[in-house]
Amino acid sequence: MRKFILKxxxxxxxxxxxxxxxxxVLFRLxxxxxxxxLVDPNLTPEEADHLIxxxxxxxxxxxxYLMYLKNFASGEFGYSFHYGEPVAKxxxxxxxxxxxxxxxxxxxxxxxxxxxxKIAAWKKGRFQDILLTIASLVTHTLFLPWLALLLVxxxxxxxxxxxxxxxxxxxxWLDPSSGFFGKLVDVxxxxxxxxxxxxxxxxxxxxxxxxxxxxxxxxxxxILLARAKGLSERAIRNQHAAxxxxxxxxxxxxxxxxxxxxxxxxxxxxxxxxxxxxEMVFAVSNNDYxxxxxxxxxxxxxxxxxxxxxxxxxxxxxxRIRY
Amino acid sequence: xSKLLKASPRLARRHPWxxxxxxxxxxxxxxxxxxxxxxxxxxxxxxxxxxxxxPLLDPMYHPMTGVDPLVLKSTPPSARHxxxxxxxxxxxxxxxxxxxxxxxxxxxxxxFMAVVLGTAVGMTAGYMGxxxxxxxxxxxxxxxxxxxxxxxxxxxxxxxxxNIWTIVLMIALFRWPGVSRVIRAxxxxxxxxxxxxxxxVAGASHFRIIFRHxxxxxxxxxxxxxxxxxxxxxxxxxxxxxxxxxxxxxxSWGMMLQWVWKTGHMFTAPYWLLPPGICISLITLSFYxxxxxxxxxxxxxxxxxxxxx
Amino acid sequence: MPLLSVENLCIGYRTAQxxxxxxxxxxxxxxxxxxxxxxxxxxxxxxxxxxxxMGLLPPNGRISEGRIVLDGVxxxxxxxxxxxxxxxxxVAMIFQAAMNALNPVQRVSRQMTEAISTHRPELGKxxxxxxxxxxxxxxxxxxxxxxxxxxxxxxxxxxxxxIAMALALNPKLIIADEPTTALDVVVQDxxxxxxxxxxDKFHMGIIFISHDISIVAEVCQHIGVMYAGQLVxxxxxxxxxxxxxxxxxxxLVNSFPTLTGERKExxxxxxxxxxxxxxxxxxxxxxxCPRSEAFCKLEPPSWQEVAAGxxxxxxxx
Numbered sequence: 001m002r003k004f005i006l007k008x009x010x011x012x013x014x015x016x017x018x019x020x021x022x023x024x025v026l027f028r029l030x031x032x033x034x035x036x037x038l039v040d041p042n043l044t045p046e047e048a049d050h051l052i053x054x055x056x057x058x059x060x061x062x063x064x065y066l067m068y069l070k071n072f073a074s075g076e077f078g079y080s081f082h083y084g085e086p087v088a089k090x091x092x093x094x095x096x097x098x099x100x101x102x103x104x105x106x107x108x109x110x111x112x113x114x115x116x117x118k119i120a121a122w123k124k125g126r127f128q129d130i131l132l133t134i135a136s137l138v139t140h141t142l143f144l145p146w147l148a149l150l151l152v153x154x155x156x157x158x159x160x161x162x163x164x165x166x167x168x169x170x171x172x173w174l175d176p177s178s179g180f181f182g183k184l185v186d187v188x189x190x191x192x193x194x195x196x197x198x199x200x201x202x203x204x205x206x207x208x209x210x211x212x213x214x215x216x217x218x219x220x221x222x223i224l225l226a227r228a229k230g231l232s233e234r235a236i237r238n239q240h241a242a243x244x245x246x247x248x249x250x251x252x253x254x255x256x257x258x259x260x261x262x263x264x265x266x267x268x269x270x271x272x273x274x275x276x277x278x279e280m281v282f283a284v285s286n287n288d289y290x291x292x293x294x295x296x297x298x299x300x301x302x303x304x305x306x307x308x309x310x311x312x313x314x315x316x317x318x319x320r321i322r323y
Numbered sequence: 324x325s326k327l328l329k330a331s332p333r334l335a336r337r338h339p340w341x342x343x344x345x346x347x348x349x350x351x352x353x354x355x356x357x358x359x360x361x362x363x364x365x366x367x368x369x370x371x372x373x374x375x376x377x378p379l380l381d382p383m384y385h386p387m388t389g390v391d392p393l394v395l396k397s398t399p400p401s402a403r404h405x406x407x408x409x410x411x412x413x414x415x416x417x418x419x420x421x422x423x424x425x426x427x428x429x430x431x432x433x434x435f436m437a438v439v440l441g442t443a444v445g446m447t448a449g450y451m452g453x454x455x456x457x458x459x460x461x462x463x464x465x466x467x468x469x470x471x472x473x474x475x476x477x478x479x480x481x482x483x484x485x486n487i488w489t490i491v492l493m494i495a496l497f498r499w500p501g502v503s504r505v506i507r508a509x510x511x512x513x514x515x516x517x518x519x520x521x522x523x524v525a526g527a528s529h530f531r532i533i534f535r536h537x538x539x540x541x542x543x544x545x546x547x548x549x550x551x552x553x554x555x556x557x558x559x560x561x562x563x564x565x566x567x568x569x570x571x572x573x574x575s576w577g578m579m580l581q582w583v584w585k586t587g588h589m590f591t592a593p594y595w596l597l598p599p600g601i602c603i604s605l606i607t608l609s610f611y612x613x614x615x616x617x618x619x620x621x622x623x624x625x626x627x628x629x630x631x632x
Numbered sequence: 633m634p635l636l637s638v639e640n641l642c643i644g645y646r647t648a649q650x651x652x653x654x655x656x657x658x659x660x661x662x663x664x665x666x667x668x669x670x671x672x673x674x675x676x677x678x679x680x681x682x683x684x685x686m687g688l689l690p691p692n693g694r695i696s697e698g699r700i701v702l703d704g705v706x707x708x709x710x711x712x713x714x715x716x717x718x719x720x721x722x723v724a725m726i727f728q729a730a731m732n733a734l735n736p737v738q739r740v741s742r743q744m745t746e747a748i749s750t751h752r753p754e755l756g757k758x759x760x761x762x763x764x765x766x767x768x769x770x771x772x773x774x775x776x777x778x779x780x781x782x783x784x785x786x787x788x789x790x791x792x793x794x795i796a797m798a799l800a801l802n803p804k805l806i807i808a809d810e811p812t813t814a815l816d817v818v819v820q821d822x823x824x825x826x827x828x829x830x831x832d833k834f835h836m837g838i839i840f841i842s843h844d845i846s847i848v849a850e851v852c853q854h855i856g857v858m859y860a861g862q863l864v865x866x867x868x869x870x871x872x873x874x875x876x877x878x879x880x881x882x883x884l885v886n887s888f889p890t891l892t893g894e895r896k897e898x899x900x901x902x903x904x905x906x907x908x909x910x911x912x913x914x915x916x917x918x919x920x921c922p923r924s925e926a927f928c929k930l931e932p933p934s935w936q937e938v939a940a941g942x943x944x945x946x947x948x949x
Contacts, residue, residue, distance in 0.1 A: 015465050023477075030481040141608040143558065145565045146580060146600030149589050157590045221732040228686050228727075229747045229797075230719035239746075243737050255467070259555075262472035266562055270584075280473060281566050284480040292480045296473055303468050319781040320736055 005312065012304045017069075019300055023293060024068055028061070037289045040081040051079055072297070078290030082283065087294045091276055095298065097167060098275030101191060102264045105198035110253055112199075113206025117249075118242050120207065121214035132207060140204030144263045148197045148270040155193060162193050165272035194271040201263055202256075209252045214245040247318055254310035257303055347620045357616025363609035367423050367602075374420035384414050386421035386574040397592050407594040410586040415579070419598050422576040426557050426606055429491055429575070433556035436495030438549045441502025442541060446533050448503065449510025460507065463500035471497040471555075472562050479568045487570035490563060494556045502548045509541045550614035554607050561603050576603045633704070634661040635837045636685075636805055641698035641708075643680055643689065650909045654680045654693070656861045662854075664804070667831060667838040669848030669869075671884065672858035675905060678841045681858075682807045684708075685839070686723055687715035703804060721751045724798040726808040726827075733794055734782035740793055741778045747800045767796040771826070788819040795827060802834060809841040824851055845884045849873040857881045860905045860916040867942030877944045879921045915946070923948050 027034065035057050039048050052058060055078065056067035071077070077087035113136075120132040156164040163169065172178050172186045217223065218241055226240045265277030272278065280295035282288070315321045351357050377384035383391045391404065394412035398404065406415040448459040475493045479485055485493070513519060513536075522532050563569050564577030567585070576599035582588075583595045643655040655677040662668050670678040683689050685700060687707060700707040702722060710718065727733040735743055744767065745760040755763075768775055771792040782790060791811065798806050808827070812820040828851055831838050842848050848855055848869075855872040857865040857880065865878040876882045883901045903920035906912055915921070918928040925948075933947045 018465070026478070026481055031483075137608065137611070138604075141554075141604055141611055143561060143577075143580075143600055143603040143607070145562070145584075146596075146603065149580070149584060149596060150600070153590055153593075153596070221727055222735040224688065225725075225727055225733045225794075226735070227688055228719055228725045230716045230721065230750050231746070232716070232750075235750075240735050240738075244735070258468050258470045261470040262559070262562060265470075265473060266565070269566060277473075280476065284476050285567060287480070289480055292477055296477045299473060300469060303470065307468055318737060320783045 001312075001315070004315075005308070008308045008311065012301070012308065015304060016297070016301060019297065020069060020072055021065075023297075024065055037287075038078060040079055040084065042081070042084070043079075077294035077297075080283070080291040081288045082286045082291065087291050090279065090291060091294055091298055094274055094276040094279050094295075097273060098264065098268065098277060099302075101194055101268070101273060101275060102198070102260075104191075105195050105264075106202060106253070106257075106260060108195070109199050109202035110206050110249070113203040114210045114242075114246065114249055116203070117207040117210025118214055118237065118245070120211045121218065121245075122237055124215065129211075133211065136204030136207040138204075139200045140202070140208070142201065144197065144201050145266045145270050147200060148194070148267055151193050151197055152270070163190050165270075166190055167272075167274055190273075194267050194273050197267050197271075198260075198263060202260060205256060206249060206253065210245060210249050213248040214241060217241045217245045220244070243317070247314065250310060250314050250317060254307050254314075257306055257310075261299060261303060350620045351616055354616040354619050356612040357619075360609040360612030360616060363605055364613065367427070367606050367609070370420050370423035371427050374417070374424045377414065377417040377420065384417045386413065386418040387572070389413055389417070397586075397588055397595060399592075400594050406598055407592070409579075409582055409595060410588060415595055415598065418574045418579055419576070419602060421574045422579060422599060422602060423606075425487070425573050425575040426560075426603070429487065429494075429560045430553040430557040430606075430610070433491045433494040433498070433560075434549045434552035436492070437498040437552045437556070438502050438545050440495060441499035441548070442506050442538075442545045444499060445503035445506025446510050446537055446541065449507040450514060450529070450533055450537060456507075459503070463503050466497055467500040467504075469497065472559055475559070475563060476566070476568060479563075484571060485563075485568065487560075487573050490560055490570065491556070494559050498552055498555055502545065502552070505544060505548060506541050509544055510537055513537055513540055547614065547617045550610055550617060554610045554614070557603065557610075558607060576600075635664040635703060636662040636839075637699075637701045638681075638685075639699045639701070641681065641684065641700065642696045643677070643684055644694060644696050645690070646692045646694075647909065652909050654861055654908060655684070658698075658858075658863050660856055660863065660866060662805070662837045662839065664837055665831075665835040666854065667840060667852040668854045668856060669840040669842060669845075669852035670856050670858055671842060671845045671848050673843055673905065676858040677861040678858050679809055682725070682809050682839065682841050685805070685807055686719060686725055687712075688719075717751070720747055720803065721801050722803055723805045723807065724801065724803040726794055726798050726806060726811045731787060731790060734785075734790055736782055739779050739781055740785070744793070744797055744800065747797050751801055763800070764796075767800055770799065770830070771796040787815050788823065791815060791819075791823055795823070795830070799830065799834065803836060805837045805839065806831075807839045807841065810843070811840075812847070820847075827851070845873065845881075857884065860912075861908055862916060862945065864917070864945045865943070867939070871939060871942040877938050877942070878917075878946050879923055879948075880917050883920075 027037075030037075035052065038055060038057065039051050043051065054067075054076070055071065056064045059067065075088050077091070079085070080087045080090050083090050116132055120129045123129045152164055156162045167187060167190050168183070169186055169190075172182060178186075223236060223240055226236045231240075261277070264275070265281060267273065268275040268278035269281050276295050276298060280292055280299070283291035283295060374386075378386070378389065381389075383389040391408055391412040391414065394404075394408050396408070396412060397410050398408045398412075400407045404414050404416065406419065409415055409418070444459050444463065448456040471494065474497055475485070475490065478493065519532060519536055522536050527535070560569070560575060561577030561580075564575050565581045565584070567581055569575055569578050569581070579599040580596075580603075583592060583599075589596050638658060638660050641655055641658045642653065645652040645654055658677075658681065660668065670681065672678050680689070680693070683693075684695055685702075685707065687710065689695070695708045698708065702718075705718075707715065707718065707723075734740065741761070741764060744764045745757075748760055748763055749755060764778065765775055768778060773789060773792050773796065777785070777789070782793075785793065795811075811827070812823055815823065824847065827838075838852070840848055840852050845855070845857075852869055855865075855867065855869050856863050857872065857876075857878065859880050865872055865876065865881045872881060873885065876885050880901075887901060901920060906916055906919065914927075914929040914931055915924070915933045918924040921928065928947070933945050936944050936946065938944055
C-alpha cells in the first residue's frame, strides 16, 4: 500500500511537471511581450528589476525554463498585478475557503446521493424511486450559475433569509465583542446558498450511479444466498448489497471531480465566495496572468491529490484490490 | 430464465443489419426517456431553424445588433417583444432562438470532434498495445482529471478572447479521453476475436484492420458517447460565456445569462433570467435522456431488464 | 410420512409476452436421508422448483397451485416472515455458480457466522466462531483461512465453504443447484463424494439439480427427469438411468459422457423445447420425439407405471 501511494505521488509530480512545461511553452507561443505579462507595470523600476532577475527573464530560454521550474518548486509563484502581493500569499489565503465549501458540498452530496440511491434501487419502479430518479435527473442537468442565481433571487432577495453574496459580514467580524461562535454562525449563514447550489447539482449524479450500481448488485448470487440464509431485508440491503454498490460510486466521484471543480469556480463567482476558483476567474478578467496560472496549478494539484485519496479509499473498501 | 423469455424465432427475411436497426429502433421507441428527449430536441431544433426568421421581419429583431428604438432598456414581455427586451432594447425571444442555434452548433461539432479524436486514440491504443498504449492512456488519464472550463479560462488569459470555433476546438481537445477509454476496452476485446486474426493472416495491413474490421464494431458505442459529449460541450460553452469569456460575436444562452447578471437585472427581470436558464437545462436534460435511451438500445442486459418489468 | 412432498406444483412467471408456466403439475416425494436428482436442460423448470422450495421465487414468479409440504408444514402457504425463519434452518441451499455466491467484500468467517446468528441470536461471538471452526474441519478447509476474503480462496475452497454454510444449522433438506458445474472434473468428483458422505452422516434429504444426468446418477438414489416444466419420468436411479423409458430421458442419457469413461456414441437432441407461454394441448416433447404420432400433439399424455415406483409420462411406454 505504501509503495502504491508513493508511486502515485510520483505520478502526480510528473503530471504537474508536464503541465508546467506545457504552460511554459504556451506562454512563449502566446502573442505579446512575456515580460509585461509577468511584471506588473505599477511596480517601481527597482522592484520590477528584482522580479525580472528572480524569474530570469533576461536569461536564455533554457535558463528561464529551469528558473521557472525552480520557482514553482520552491513556492515562488510570482507577483499578482491586481493585489500587488506575492501570488503565493493570495492563493494560500483563498484555498481554505474553497476547501471548506467544496469538500462539505461533495461529501454531503455523496452521502445523500448514496443513501437515497440505495432506497431508490430498493423500491425500484415504485413511487419513491420514480420521484428520486426524476428529481436527480432534473437537478443534475440544471445549469449551475442559473440555479445559483435563482436561489439568490428567491431565498436571499425575496425571502431575505440569507445574505446575497460574500462569506462574512463586516459588522460581525469588525465588532470585537462577537466571539468565535458568532463568527462561525455568520460564515455558516453565508455558506448555505452556495452549499445548496453545489449540493443540488451533485447529489443527483451520485444518486443515479448508486441506484444503477445497486440494481446490478441485487442481481448477484450472494444477494440470493443472503436471502436464502433468512436474513432480514434490511440486513441484505445494508450489509450485503450496499457495500458492494459503493465501489462504482467511489470511482465516479473521483472521475467527476474535475467537472465538480468547474462548478465550484462558477458557484464561487456567483456568490462572491472568496475562494481560489473565483480568484482565478478574476485574475483572467484582470489580465493578472501570474495569479491565474498559479491558481490553476494549485487546483490541478488538489484534483490530482483528491484522485489519489479516492484510489486509496477504493482499495480500503474493496478487499480484492491490494496495491 | 432468459432463454425461455426469448420469443420464438422470427420469420423475417430482411438483411441482418436491417433487422438489427429495426430492432434497435423498436427498443428506442419503447423507452419513455428516449421519447421525451427526442421530442424536446425536436423542439430545440425548430427553435434553431426558426432563429433565421425574426431578423427578416424587422432589423430590430436581430439578436445581436437589433435594438428597438422605442425602448432602449429592459422591458417586460409585450406583443411587440414576446419575452421582453434586454438592457439595451434587444428582443429576448430572438436571442433565445439564436441561442438554440449556437447550442446545437457548439454541442454537436465539439462532440463530433471529441468522439472522432477519442475513437482514433482509443482504437490505436487498443490495437497497437505496448508503449503506444501506455503513453496514450496516461495522457488520457491526465487530461481526464483536469477541469476543462478552467483550462480554457487559462488559455483565454494567454491568448485573449476566444472565438466560438476556438472554444469548440478546445472543448473537443479536452473531452476525448472518456471516449478513448471505452473504445480502447472495446478494441481490446475485439482484438481477441478470430476474425481479426483471420484478417491478419490474410495479410491485411494494420490500417486496414483498424478501419475495416475494428471501426465498424466500435462506432455504435462511439455514437452513444457522442450524445453525452454534446451535453458537456454545451455546458462548458455556457459556463465560459456566463463568466464573460464567450465569443463576443455570438448570442448564446450563457451569454444572455451573463448580460442579465452583469447588468444587475437578475432580481428585477425574471422574463429575462428564466428563459435562457430553462433552455440550457432542458437541452442538457434531453441529450442526457437520449443518451440513456441509447444506452438501453446498445446494452442488451439493460434491454432484457426493461422487458421483464 | 415423507420428509418432503410436492403435490401438483404449478409456478408461473409474469412476462411482457404473457404468463409463462415454468412448472406445471409436478409431484414428487423425498424421504429423510435420501436424495433425489432433478435433471433437465436449462429452462425446464428445475431451478424454479429449487427456488420455490426456498420460497425465493423472483418478484414476477408465483406458485399458482399445489402444495410443498416439508415435515407437515405447507411452505407454499407461509407468509414471507414465516418463510424467513424456515430458510436455512430447515431448508438450505448449495448454489449454482458458488464462485459468485460469496460476498466479495466480507470475510468468509463473517458470512458463515451470520447464517447461524440470524436464526440463533442467543449465541455469543465465541460460540459462533467455535461452530464455524467445527464446520470448517468437517468440510476439510484449513482453519487458518477462516478470516480470509473469498477472492483468496480457490474455486474448490469456495465450494467447500458454501457446503459448510449449508450444513451450519443442520437443516432437514438441502437443495444443491448445479453445485459443481464451474469446477474442474477432479475437484468436482471429490466434492460430490464428500457431499454424499456428509449426507449419510447427517441423515438429511438432498435435492440435487443438474443438467447432467450422469452426475446425478452417481450421487442420487432417485431421479426425476423434467422437460418443459413437467416431470416426465421418475423412479430410482437404477430404473431411470439404466433403463430409461421416456424418449427424452433416453436422449439425455445418450447425450452426456459418463465420468467413468464407458465409451458410447453421444447423440445431441435435435430441436428446441416449446414456448411455455400459452396453452400446449398435447405432449410437450412430441416435436422432437422419434416415436411421436399424430395423436401425441392433440391430447396430453398420461402417467404409466412401468415398474414399481418407475413412472413415465408417455403413452407409448
